[in-house]
Structure formats: structure tokens, C-alpha cells
Amino acid sequence: xxxxxxxxxxxxxxxxxxxxxxxxxxDGLSEREARLPRTATGNNLLGVLKHCLNVEVxxxxxxxxxxFPTPEELxxxxxxxxxxxxxxxxxxxxxKDGLIDLYRRVGVFADQTIxxxxxxxxxxxxxxxxxxxxxxxxxxxxxxxxxxxxxxxHADIMREQHDTTIGxxxxxxxxxxxxxxxxYVARLTKLADRFG
Numbered sequence: 001x002x003x004x005x006x007x008x009x010x011x012x013x014x015x016x017x018x019x020x021x022x023x024x025x026x027d028g029l030s031e032r033e034a035r036l037p038r039t040a041t042g043n044n045l046l047g048v049l050k051h052c053l054n055v056e057v058x059x060x061x062x063x064x065x066x067x068f069p070t071p072e073e074l075x076x077x078x079x080x081x082x083x084x085x086x087x088x089x090x091x092x093x094x095x096k097d098g099l100i101d102l103y104r105r106v107g108v109f110a111d112q113t114i115x116x117x118x119x120x121x122x123x124x125x126x127x128x129x130x131x132x133x134x135x136x137x138x139x140x141x142x143x144x145x146x147x148x149x150x151x152x153x154h155a156d157i158m159r160e161q162h163d164t165t166i167g168x169x170x171x172x173x174x175x176x177x178x179x180x181x182x183x184y185v186a187r188l189t190k191l192a193d194r195f196g
Contacts, residue, residue: 011141012114018148019056019107022049023100025155029162034096035089038158045158046096047088048151050075053103054087059144060110063123063135068109073102077127114141 004010026034026045034046054075057068068074079086090099119138126133135143160166166175 007138008114008119008141011119011138011145012111015114015141015145015148016107016111018145018152019052019103021152022052022148022155023103025152025159026096026100029096031096033162038161042085042088043154043158044089045155045162046090046099048155048158049103050090050094050099051087052148052151053099053106055147056103056110056144057106058127059125059140060113063125063140064113064117064121064137065123066109066113068106070105110144113137 004013026049029045035044037044057074060066061068075087090096114137117137119136119141121137123135123137123140124133125135125140156166164181
């Protein structure tokens with residue numbers, strides 16, 4: 001069990017939980033379902049995962065002078081010049097299972113950085129604006145966890161729109177059991193209509 005009284009362990013715990021929640025949102029989906037755009041800007045569940053794994057490897061790698069062992073599996077910075085959305089979708093040669101495996105390996109890599117360095121370890125984010133590039137491990141764990149949590153929220157909604165799979169995490173949905181969702185939606189619609 002994680003000692004949540006220890007600041008570093010607590011921060012790491014929430015990062016790991018959010019990472020696992022993102023992976024869970026892909027459970028049971030076919031390649032097509034995982035890749036299918038679900039918003040007007042093309043957001044899709046597999047793309048969110050790919051974006052998040054590239055975010056993690058960047059912040060827990062180069063920021064602290066570390067290089068991922070297989071950088072050819074990642075989206076290179078040069079790819080964004082040609083396609084600014086390069087990390088938001090799976091290419092034809094990438095698979096759902098392959099990207100999930102890569103994300104798990106990125107998680108191990110990120111966890112090594114967290115285990116090896118103290119919270120006040122200095123880092124430098126080269127893609128941030130000059131004057132704001134100096135960071136600590138503490139700040140980066142918070143920054144990445146917040147970024148991943150935001151995208152986990154996107155994944156929650158996209159998955160719910162797909163097949164009504166909802167919930168905070170696999171072992172604790174944090175949603176009432178056997179709730180009459182159609183009646184609830186009708187009630188909220190009726191309430192909203194009073195303002196229309």
C-alpha cells in the first residue's frame with residue numbers, strides 16, 4: 001500500500017492511477033472503435049493515449065537529461081512541423097495493443113525518473129518559453145498529472161458516448177448503481193428548457 005503521507009509517494013500514486021484510468025478506457029474496443037474520431041476536432045480514445053505517452057516521456061526524459069531507450073517509437077519533435085496533430089492519432093502501422101504496451105513502458109521509464117530523483121531535483125523543459133524553462137521534479141509530477149487527468153476526462157466522455165461505459169476507474173466507478181439515467185437526463189433537460 002502506498003504511504004500517501006509521503007509527498008513524493010502521494011504524487012506518484014495519483015499519476016499512476018490516472019495513467020491506468022486512461023488505459024482502462026480502451027478496454028474491449030476494436031481498432032476502429034479506438035481510433036474513430038468522436039469530436040469535431042478529431043479527438044479519439046487511442047489518440048488521447050498516444051498523446052499522453054508522448055507527454056510523459058518528454059517531461060520525465062529530456063527535462064531531466066534522460067533519453068527513452070527506443071526513441072524511434074515516439075513522435076519526434078520534427079514531426080510537429082509537418083503535422084501539429086502528429087501525436088493525437090495512431091498511424092496505420094501502429095496498433096491499440098502496441099500503443100498500450102508502449103505507454104506501459106513509458107510509465108516504467110517515468111517511474112524510474114521519479115524514484116531516482118528527489119522532489120527538488122532541477123530540470124529544464126526545452127520547449128517552454130525562455131525564462132520559464134527551469135522546473136523541479138515536484139512541479140513536473142503535478143504538471144503531468146494535471147495534464148493526464150484532463151485527458152482522462154476527455155476519454156471518460158468519449159467512452160460514455162460510445163457505449164455508455166462510465167466511471168472513475170475499473171474497481172470503483174463512483175457512479176450510482178442501477179440509476180435510471182434516461183429519467184435523470186429527461187429531468188435535467190426539462191430543467192434546462194425552463195431557461196430556453
